[in-house]
Amino acid sequence: MRWRKLKQKKLHNNTDTTPDLVYPKYTDKIKGFITDLFMIYTPILYIITYVILNGKEAFQASASAQFLGVLLYGIIYASLLAFMGQTPGKKAYGLKVVDVKTHKKLSFFRAFWRFIAFLLTATTLVGLLLPFYRKDKRALHDLLSASVEIEIRA
Secondary structure, three states, rough: OOHHHHHHOOOOOOOOOOOOOOOOOOOHHHHHHHHHHHHHHHHHHHHHHHHHHHOOHHHHOOOHHHHHHHHHHHHHHHHHHHHHHHHHHHHHOEEEEOOOOOOOOOHHHHEEEEEEEHHHHHHOOOHHHHHHOOOOOOOOOHHOOOEEEEEEEO
16 A cells, blocks of 8 residues: 555544643733622622721731731632632633643632743743743743633533
């Protein structure tokens, strides 16, 4: 048999059952992140500042209150990713965070690790600019947590 015929046979017999992944635009990821900040993080900061503490000055003076706000946001963020695969902001833009190999939801600990890795890589900006140079649009925190953000086709 000729090489072309063998190659054509291989192409026609290829029955790949892996789902076709669509990687979201970077702007949709940013919009989802900003939406999450307003829907999740802002109420946390408001409750800590005005319900628990006595106002803005007390919040700014307390490093533990600021840390508590970030910690609560991380726990809520990781819980939403672990149980639903989406946060409200990601859902608004049709995004989902899944395991890179199995395409299933992340565990709570991996989702929380993804949040911590995001905080670490966001300080360098290198981790946030990485998706511009990759075909799969994964940022450094996605690489560290073995996750990928995908578009959900409706």
